[in-house]
Amino acid sequence: MIDKTRADTASCVTDIADGATILVGGFGGAGMPHELIDALIAKAPRDLTIVSNNAGNGTKGLAALLAAGLVRKMVCSFPRQADSFVFDELYRSGKVELELVPQGNLVERLRAGGAGIGAFFTPTGFGTPIAAGKETREIDGRQYVLEYPIRADYALIKAHQGDRWGNLVYRKTARNFGPVMATAARITIAQVEDIVPLGSLDPEAIVTPGAFVDRVVAIGTGAAQ
Amino acid sequence: MSSAATDFKPWTRIEMAQRIAADIPEGAVVNIGIGMPELVADCLPEDKEILLQSENGLIGMGPKPGPNAIDWDLINAGKQPVTLLPGGAIFDHVTSFTMMRGGHLDIAILGAFQVAENGDLANWATNDPNAIPAVGGAMDLAVGARQVFVMMEMLTKTGVSKLVQRCSYPLTGLGCVSRVYTDHAVLDVTEAGFSLRQLAPGLDLDTLRQRAGIAIQAP
Numbered sequence: 001m002i003d004k005t006r007a008d009t010a011s012c013v014t015d016i017a018d019g020a021t022i023l024v025g026g027f028g029g030a031g032m033p034h035e036l037i038d039a040l041i042a043k044a045p046r047d048l049t050i051v052s053n054n055a056g057n058g059t060k061g062l063a064a065l066l067a068a069g070l071v072r073k074m075v076c077s078f079p080r081q082a083d084s085f086v087f088d089e090l091y092r093s094g095k096v097e098l099e100l101v102p103q104g105n106l107v108e109r110l111r112a113g114g115a116g117i118g119a120f121f122t123p124t125g126f127g128t129p130i131a132a133g134k135e136t137r138e139i140d141g142r143q144y145v146l147e148y149p150i151r152a153d154y155a156l157i158k159a160h161q162g163d164r165w166g167n168l169v170y171r172k173t174a175r176n177f178g179p180v181m182a183t184a185a186r187i188t189i190a191q192v193e194d195i196v197p198l199g200s201l202d203p204e205a206i207v208t209p210g211a212f213v214d215r216v217v218a219i220g221t222g223a224a225q
Numbered sequence: 226m227s228s229a230a231t232d233f234k235p236w237t238r239i240e241m242a243q244r245i246a247a248d249i250p251e252g253a254v255v256n257i258g259i260g261m262p263e264l265v266a267d268c269l270p271e272d273k274e275i276l277l278q279s280e281n282g283l284i285g286m287g288p289k290p291g292p293n294a295i296d297w298d299l300i301n302a303g304k305q306p307v308t309l310l311p312g313g314a315i316f317d318h319v320t321s322f323t324m325m326r327g328g329h330l331d332i333a334i335l336g337a338f339q340v341a342e343n344g345d346l347a348n349w350a351t352n353d354p355n356a357i358p359a360v361g362g363a364m365d366l367a368v369g370a371r372q373v374f375v376m377m378e379m380l381t382k383t384g385v386s387k388l389v390q391r392c393s394y395p396l397t398g399l400g401c402v403s404r405v406y407t408d409h410a411v412l413d414v415t416e417a418g419f420s421l422r423q424l425a426p427g428l429d430l431d432t433l434r435q436r437a438g439i440a441i442q443a444p
Contacts, residue, residue: 027281027282027300027304027318028300028304029297029304030281030297030298030299030300030304031298057304077359077360077361077362078359078360078361079357079358079359080356080357080358080359081304084357087357088357091357092355092357098358100358100359100360101360102360102361102362102363102364102365103280103318103322103360103361103362103365104322104325104326104362104364104365104369105364105365107318107319107321107322108319108322111319122326123326123368123369124326124364124365124367124368124369125364126368126398126399127396127398127399128364128395128396128397128398129350129395129396130360130364170317171298172283172296172298172299172309172315173279173281173282173283173298173299173300173315174298175282175315175316175317176281176282176317176318177317177318178317179317179318179319180317180318180319207317
């Protein structure tokens with residue numbers, strides 16, 4: 001019998017080691033897997049590379065992971081926020097490295113990583129500092145920049161409901177990076193509000209098929225920020 | 226020349242937003258950038274159906290919710306709570322940037338630090354070494370939207386024109402801006418540089434040229 005469910009968040013992250021590359025879902029607070037991040041902080045692997053759209057808001061979630069000093073490098077598109085003071089201070093004092101990636105390139109690099117694509121040419125960033133030193137090519141009269149995939153050791157994502165096969169549905173704009181990140185990691189761990197019986201999710205509405213998911217843990221409702 | 230300046234009354238940000246909103250045609254699919262352009266969402270005419278797309282995965286975005294209807298799983302690119310209109314849709318980031326980069330948006334409305342007369346846009350970083358660099362989806366919109374409208378005050382707080390021959394700040398995209406809405410005037414970006422569409426009340430073209438410090442074609 002396939003059973004990807006886990007009893008608690010701690011047992012989802014026990015094998016995450018120092019130096020791991022981890023995709024963290026969410027756009028601001030929506031879709032941020034706060035409880036899985038708390039478990040990661042408790043496990044405390046060091047020198048992590050974190051791939052996420054933002055660099056933490058306030059003092060919870062990704063901001064707490066940064067504050068715990070476990071992150072060596074952030075790969076993100078928009079680390080500058082009014083309430084991202086934790087990252088600001090670490091970055092300015094040289095304690096965390098930043099790879100700034102335009103948001104669409106971040107998404108497409110994850111998509112390529114999950115889809116087995118070796119690299120891709122994108123128009124985004126051509127002629128800007130983002131493209132400095134990168135291979136470019138003119139295709140049908142337009143200029144493109146070569147970008148490479150992102151593949152990670154783990155993905156930590158948040159969904160609305162899941163089942164024991166790992167099938168997931170999301171809630172509103174908390175979906176954001178979840179589906180693509182689920183495809184681009186060796187081990188994908190999803191926290192959900194509740195785990196439902198196999199067969200109760202409408203197959204037409206399943207957004208992430210369980211083949212992309214390795215572990216599912218129920219957090220309960222009211223987990224939104 | 227001094228009399229022209231004394232009578233001049235720059236458009237307010239709301240008036241700029243209203244001007245943009247009035248130029249958006251029925252049925253347009255529009256992405257509104259964070260910051261000043263967010264004002265445009267509040268000025269859209271009710272008699273036109275305009276689809277607002279947000280990079281975090283929704284189309285058919287509605288107005289701000291009332292205080293009792295806030296759902297933090299339903300937010301916009303600025304991470305503020307929004308609503309969804311009947312017919313609106315939710316999707317993941319891959320689909321969202323397929324829309325944005327793939328030429329499926331009619332108009333993107335962005336803020337800017339500088340716009341050059343060749344349509345180059347600089348809106349994500351200054352040369353301040355202490356600033357945290359952040360780009361978000363701006364570079365994807367710059368290359369992907371069919372038209373890019375910029376909304377900005379024409380002068381910096383210290384009176385320096387943001388309309389330039391060539392951008393001195395890091396670029397967001399090359400030759401991507403089609404129109405600039407400022408507090409002084411509305412300008413098209415053409416093969417021949419900036420071209421006047423509309424002047425704010427009390428301003429004449431020569432005074433505009435002098436303040437902008439750049440060539441501007443008569444309409």
